Amino acid sequence: MTNSGSFTMLHKSEDMCFMYVFVVLNASIIGWKYCYPIVVVHGTFFKSSHRGTMLTASAQDAAAYAVVDSENVASWEWFFEMFRQAFGERERMCIVSDHHASILRGASIVYPEVSHCVCIYHIWNNIKKQFKKNHDRLREVFFAMAKAYKIEDFNLLMQDMDNIDKRARGYLFQVGYEKFSIAHSTVNISMVITSNIVESLNARKEEARELPIMSLLDYMMNFVMEWNNTNRLTAMSTFTGLGKTYNEVLKENIYLSQKMTVRPSTDYVYVVMDAEPRQIITYEVPVNPLADETTWDLPTKVLDNVVLAPIVKGKPRRPTKSRRKGLYEYLYTETVTCGLCGKQGHNRRTCRNAQDN
Numbered sequence: 202m203t204n205s206g207s208f209t210m211l212h213k214s215e216d217m218c219f220m221y222v223f224v225v226l227n228a229s230i231i232g233w234k235y236c237y238p239i240v241v242v243h244g245t246f247f248k249s250s251h252r253g254t255m256l257t258a259s260a261q262d263a264a265a266y267a268v269v270d271s272e273n274v275a276s277w278e279w280f281f282e283m284f285r286q287a288f289g290e291r292e293r294m295c296i297v298s299d300h301h302a303s304i305l306r307g308a309s310i311v312y313p314e315v316s317h318c319v320c321i322y323h324i325w326n327n328i329k330k331q332f333k334k335n336h337d338r339l340r341e342v343f344f345a346m347a348k349a350y351k352i353e354d355f356n357l358l359m360q361d362m363d364n365i366d367k368r369a370r371g372y373l374f375q376v377g378y379e380k381f382s383i384a385h386s387t388v389n390i391s392m393v394i395t396s397n398i399v400e401s402l403n404a405r406k407e408e409a410r411e412l413p414i415m416s417l418l419d420y421m422m423n424f425v426m427e428w429n430n431t432n433r434l435t436a437m438s439t440f441t442g443l444g445k446t447y448n449e450v451l452k453e454n455i456y457l458s459q460k461m462t463v464r465p466s467t468d469y470v471y472v473v474m475d476a477e478p479r480q481i482i483t484y485e486v487p488v489n490p491l492a493d494e495t496t497w498d499l500p501t502k503v504l505d506n507v508v509l510a511p512i513v514k515g516k517p518r519r520p521t522k523s524r525r526k527g528l529y530e531y532l533y534t535e536t537v538t539c540g541l542c543g544k545q546g547h548n549r550r551t552c553r554n555a556q557d558n
Contacts, residue, residue, distance in 0.1 A: 203489045203490070203491055203492060204226050204227050204228070204488060204489050205227065206227035206230060206231075206486075207224070207225065207226045207227045207230070208223075208224075208225045208230065208283075208286065208287040209222070209223065209224050209225075210222070210223045210283050210286075211506070211508065212279065213508060213509075214511075216509070217507055217508065217509050218508075218509045218510065218511050218512055219414070219508050219509065219510060219511045220269070220270060220511065221267060221268065221269045221270075221276065221279055221280075222267060222268050222414070222418070223265070223266075223267040223279075223280065223283040223284075223287075224265070224266055224267070224418060224421070224422075225263075225264070225265035225266075225284075225287045225288075226422065226425055226488050227486055227488075228425070228429045228486045228487065228488045229262075229263035229264050229265065229425065229429075230263070230287060230288065231486045232260075232262035232263045232429075232486075233260060233262070233263040233288050235262065236260050236261035236262040236263060237260070237261050237389070237393070238260075238291040238292070238293060238294040238295065239260060239261070239294075239295045239297060239388075239390065239393045240258050240259070240260050240284075240294070240295070240296050240297065241258070241259050241260070241296075241297045241298070241320075241393060241396050241398050241399050242256070242257065242258045242259075242280075242296060242297070242298045242304060242308075242399070243256075243257050243259075243298065243299070243396055243399035243400070243403070244256050244257075244272040244277075244301070244304075245257070245403050245406075245410065246410075247410050247411075248410045248411045252270075252513055253268055253269065253270060253271070253414075253511075254268075254269050254270070254271050254272055254276070255267070255268055255269075255406075255410070255417070256268075256269055256272075256276065256277070256280045257399055257402060257403075258280075258284055259398045259399050259402060261393075261398075262432060263288070264402070264425055264428070265283075265284055265287065265288075266421055267280050267283065268414055268417065268418070270511065272301065272303050272304075273303050274303045274306045274307055276303075276307075277303045277304055277306070277307030277308070278306075278307040278310050278311060280307065281307050281308055281310070281311035281312060282311050284311075285311055285312070290312065290314075290315065293388045293389065294312075294315050294316070294388070295315065295316045295317070295318055295386075295388045295390055296308050296312065296315055296316070296317045296318070297317075297318045297319070297320060297390070297393055297394070297395075297396060298317070298319065298320065298396065299319065299320055299323040299396060300319050300323055300324070300327070300376075305317060316379070316386065316387055316388045317380065318379075318380050318381060318386065318390055318394065319376060319380045319381055320394070320395050320396040321343075321344065321347045321381050321394050321395055322395055322396070323396070324343075324373075324376060324381055325340065325343055325344070327372070328343060328369060328372065331368075331372060332366050332368060332369055334366075335365050335366045335369075338365045339362065339365055339366060339369060342358055342361050342362045342365065343362070343369075345358050346358040346359065346362070346382065347381050347382055347383065347394060348383060348394070349382070349383065349384050350383055350384055351384055352384045352385065354384070355378075355382060355384045355385070381394070405424065406420070406421070406424060409421070409424075419491070422488070422490075422491070423490065425488055426487075426488035426489075426490060429487065429488050430487065430488070433487075539552045539554070541554070542554040
């Protein structure tokens with residue numbers, strides 16, 4: 202087996218038709234032991250004619266994915282059950298998602314003791330839709346509330362929100378303060394309070410959503426292989442056990458400290474250095490590419506496993522490539538404005554007008 206230790210599961214209907222498939226590579230199983238126990242889950246529909254949905258679970262250094270018929274309670278419950286078999290449950294674990302009812306229900310069945318948080322951007326989009334007149338003033342207050350570390354600061358910001366629109370408090374109370382607020386959360390969600398990680402993955406696999414299932418699974422394995430290798434190279438370039446971002450902060454602080462004047466208080470100066478070798482355990486297991494299909498040595502159990510195509514009634518007309526936006530999204534779409542030239546449609550990083558001047 203190319204990636205021994207990986208976990209895969211196939212689920213068929215009673216008439217031997219394909220229903221679900223779940224895949225997690227061994228590199229992700231190993232990486233899960235050393236990253237924050239925060240899992241961001243998401244569902245993405247397919248653009249191909251056979252339809253279907255891809256469910257993903259992403260952590261800082263781990264990823265699992267599955268192909269199911271649609272986002273419903275049964276498929277999410279099965280997905281979380283497979284995730285539990287592959288990764289288990291860790292102390293102070295947290296699941297982050299959008300406010301999809303099927304995700305909340307499926308997670309509560311399989312992980313009843315695990316905290317479940319909701320992406321703050323999805324909550325904010327709901328606030329914009331419900332309180333249209335005051336959403337410009339509510340934006341700054343809401344994100345400050347979500348990121349506040351003290352309950353006292355949270356309560357003060359809630360009073361500011363009441364002064365703008367008292368109805369927003371009732372909506373956030375129904376969501377649950379512990380689901381989006383760092384101050385009220387029972388676990389450390391300060392590192393991940395959005396679903397940005399899965400949104401980034403969705404952007405990368407945009408082209409794969411039109412592929413057949415087998416080609417899609419092959420694409421995802423190569424994607425995880427590339428992702429794991431990129432993280433490994435980044436980790437090897439650091440000189441501490443920190444991540445890339447905080448390693449850059451530490452390097453900058455070291456550079457600034459060299460300009461400081463040291464005045465000894467005693468006659469002795471001690472220099473303490475860590476002599477233990479640094480090991481990059483998280484990425485020590487690579488994701489190996491699949492060998493040529495003619496060299497596969499498949500067991501009889503796999504060869505005798507008959508899987509028929511799912512019975513799906515195709516929709517008329519051409520398959521949809523993107524979701525349909527509501528009228529509100531067209532009316533209140535935020536336009537990017539450049540900070541250098543003041544024109545819209547680009548930012549200061551991609552600005553060409555400043556270079557011409």
